[in-house]
Amino acid sequence: MKDRIQEFARVETQTEIAEGIYSLRFRSGAIASRARPGQFVNVLLRDGHAPLLRRPFSISSVSGETVTLVYNIIGRGTRMMATKRPGDDLDVLGPLGQPFRVDDSFRIAIIVAGGLGVAPFPYLTETLEQAGKTIRTYLGARTAAQVVTAGLRDVRLATDDGSAGYRGTVVALLEEDLRKDPGEGMKIFSCGPTPMMKALGVLAEREAIPCELSLEGDMACGIGLCQGCPVERRDGDKKYALVCVDGPTFRSSEINLP
Amino acid sequence: MKTSFALRGVEFKNRVLVASGTFGYGDEVTDLVDVNRLGGVITKSLSLKPRPGNPPRRITETACGMLNSIGLANIGVREFIDKKLPYLRTLETVVLVNIAASSVQEYCDVLKALEDEEGVDGYEINVSCPNVKEGGLTFGTDSRMTRQITEKLRPLTDKPLIVKLTPNVTHISEFARAVAEAGADAVSLINTVLGMAVDIWKKKPKLSTVTGGLSGPAIKPIALAKVYEVAQSVTIPIIGLGGISSWEDAVEFLLVGATAVQVGTLNYVNPAGTLAIIDGIAGYAGQMGVQDVGELVGKLDAQLEFSPLHSWL
Numbered sequence: 001m002k003d004r005i006q007e008f009a010r011v012e013t014q015t016e017i018a019e020g021i022y023s024l025r026f027r028s029g030a031i032a033s034r035a036r037p038g039q040f041v042n043v044l045l046r047d048g049h050a051p052l053l054r055r056p057f058s059i060s061s062v063s064g065e066t067v068t069l070v071y072n073i074i075g076r077g078t079r080m081m082a083t084k085r086p087g088d089d090l091d092v093l094g095p096l097g098q099p100f101r102v103d104d105s106f107r108i109a110i111i112v113a114g115g116l117g118v119a120p121f122p123y124l125t126e127t128l129e130q131a132g133k134t135i136r137t138y139l140g141a142r143t144a145a146q147v148v149t150a151g152l153r154d155v156r157l158a159t160d161d162g163s164a165g166y167r168g169t170v171v172a173l174l175e176e177d178l179r180k181d182p183g184e185g186m187k188i189f190s191c192g193p194t195p196m197m198k199a200l201g202v203l204a205e206r207e208a209i210p211c212e213l214s215l216e217g218d219m220a221c222g223i224g225l226c227q228g229c230p231v232e233r234r235d236g237d238k239k240y241a242l243v244c245v246d247g248p249t250f251r252s253s254e255i256n257l258p
Numbered sequence: 259m260k261t262s263f264a265l266r267g268v269e270f271k272n273r274v275l276v277a278s279g280t281f282g283y284g285d286e287v288t289d290l291v292d293v294n295r296l297g298g299v300i301t302k303s304l305s306l307k308p309r310p311g312n313p314p315r316r317i318t319e320t321a322c323g324m325l326n327s328i329g330l331a332n333i334g335v336r337e338f339i340d341k342k343l344p345y346l347r348t349l350e351t352v353v354l355v356n357i358a359a360s361s362v363q364e365y366c367d368v369l370k371a372l373e374d375e376e377g378v379d380g381y382e383i384n385v386s387c388p389n390v391k392e393g394g395l396t397f398g399t400d401s402r403m404t405r406q407i408t409e410k411l412r413p414l415t416d417k418p419l420i421v422k423l424t425p426n427v428t429h430i431s432e433f434a435r436a437v438a439e440a441g442a443d444a445v446s447l448i449n450t451v452l453g454m455a456v457d458i459w460k461k462k463p464k465l466s467t468v469t470g471g472l473s474g475p476a477i478k479p480i481a482l483a484k485v486y487e488v489a490q491s492v493t494i495p496i497i498g499l500g501g502i503s504s505w506e507d508a509v510e511f512l513l514v515g516a517t518a519v520q521v522g523t524l525n526y527v528n529p530a531g532t533l534a535i536i537d538g539i540a541g542y543a544g545q546m547g548v549q550d551v552g553e554l555v556g557k558l559d560a561q562l563e564f565s566p567l568h569s570w571l
Contacts, residue, residue, distance in 0.1 A: 002289040002290075003289045004289050004290055004529070006290060006529070044527060044528075048476075049322040049475045049503070050321065051319060052319055052322060052324060052474050052523070052527065053319050053526065053527060054526075054527055076424055083443070093290075114449060115542060141317050142400070214314065217314075218314065218315050218317045219317065220314065220317050220319075220324055220326070220523070220526040220527075221292070221525070221527070221529075222525035223286065223287055223526075223529065224282060224286045224287075225280060225281060225282050225286055225287065225304075225525055225529070226280070226317060226326065226526050227279075227311060227316065227328045227524055228316045228317030228326060228328065229314070229316075229317070230311065230313070230314050230316065230331070231314075232313075235415065238308075238310070239310035239311075240310055240311065240331070245286075258314060
């Protein structure tokens with residue numbers, strides 16, 4: 001069986017699910033059947049030659065033969081993504097990268113997401129539930145209007161402006177909760193801005209909680225060809241790992257975030 | 259339709275190869291491309307010892323192109339022989355190893371390490387990487403050094419020896435002549451064009467090394483002009499590359515004098531795109547009524563014609 005597929009998938013739905021945040025669902029049985037939580041797809045969004053490169057998107061959920069991506073508009077590629085309508089073709093390459101590791105012996109999954117870092121977690125949540133894990137979700141956002149909780153469980157909110165939930169960073173909120181209830185058998189899964197994940201990595205290490213991070217990288221290909229997305233390894237004889245093929249999920253203990 | 263060509267006795271099944279640094283070591287995307295259909299695979303640049311490459315940020319997109327500063331990240335010739343060559347040996351297409359080095363001696367050492375290995379069909383010598391401090395462009399922008407490297411390597415192998423030239427010089431044909439006289443079997447051109455991009459909000463360069471190499475459709479007109487220049491100047495075959503994204507692009511290179519072409523940046527976006535280019539060239543050759551794609555090489559009609567061109571409308 002081919003690991004990865006490049007095909008023109010049909011767009012099924014395109015929905016604004018929160019302020020400036022969109023959800024696009026496309027039909028690809030081949031990608032849906034191969035995808036695992038934490039993997040991504042690389043989408044070509046082009047008008048002529050521009051933009052040149054594919055844009056990577058986390059796989060947010062999988063349902064039957066369809067795959068859902070959650071994104072916001074931050075540049076030319078995502079602007080074109082938002083113009084896609086049901087019935088349009090989407091040039092998709094995937095699934096790519098290493099999924100989150102979900103079969104180790106933890107009992108409680110602590111999901112920590114910042115902003116659009118929430119994207120991969122509905123799929124992870126579903127998978128963890130099927131595996132009988134307890135799930136707690138810490139969600140950080142700038143403001144209440146940008147909070148997306150669909151597909152998540154036991155959500156604890158933190159907003160920068162205090163418009164919903166805890167006022168402050170999501171890592172500070174988690175830290176407070178851990179102080180009250182240190183708990184055992186936990187594992188952290190996180191995706192979000194680098195400063196957030198850095199702080200989280202420090203916290204996880206101090207509390208000796210296993211922690212996996214999903215990273216972004218400047219990648220031209222997403223398939224290990226361009227070597228554009230290095231992340232520094234902590235040990236081993238190779239200095240860098242590649243976000244696209246060695247990640248995007250990494251144990252926080254194996255890498256140094258920039 | 260005859261699509262093949264030969265270089266120093268090595269037969270390539272067609273005239274479209276994948277460019278060094280854009281196709282890994284040939285084993286990364288076997289699930290996405292039928293590698294055996296390619297005219298040839300050129301490996302990522304190999305140095306004697308492994309190189310970690312440059313720190314991020316290594317890549318940035320530009321108008322119809324991209325800048326990279328990978329810094330010749332590679333696994334080194336030893337690991338290549340142990341881990342990558344066994345797979346490459348099974349391929350039914352030509353495998354050329356690209357060599358990069360920071361001294362003349364290192365070029366020789368890498369070639370010697372590979373010379374007796376089964377599965378290496380020939381070499382492409384990278385004297386034109388813009389993103390490393392030692393070697394790279396300092397060799398490729400000095401025609402005496404370029405000549406000297408070729409002269410030293412030539413006696414070490416009887417396999418095809420191709421030297422990859424940089425466009426970042428005033429007269430690329432001077433370099434092509436130097437390597438032709440020194441015994442190279444072919445030249446490949448162009449390597450990336452030195453370029454830069456700035457983040458105006460941070461007032462910082464976008465790449466960690468400040469400048470990088472520009473590739474993609476943005477550089478195709480530059481590449482064509484350089485291939486055309488070299489074609490007027492040397493008789494050894496030219497392998498043309500630079501921004502080829504379609505079979506039409508590839509045909510342009512053949513017409514201005516390239517015996518074969520390489521596809522680079524396209525592999526990142528559409529890893530199987532090369533196969534469509536191979537088919538498209540053959541289709542075009544058929545339409546032109548030739549029996550051999552080679553009959554298209556250098557067939558540019560330089561006779562000026564002043565009829566209005568409407569294609570851009």
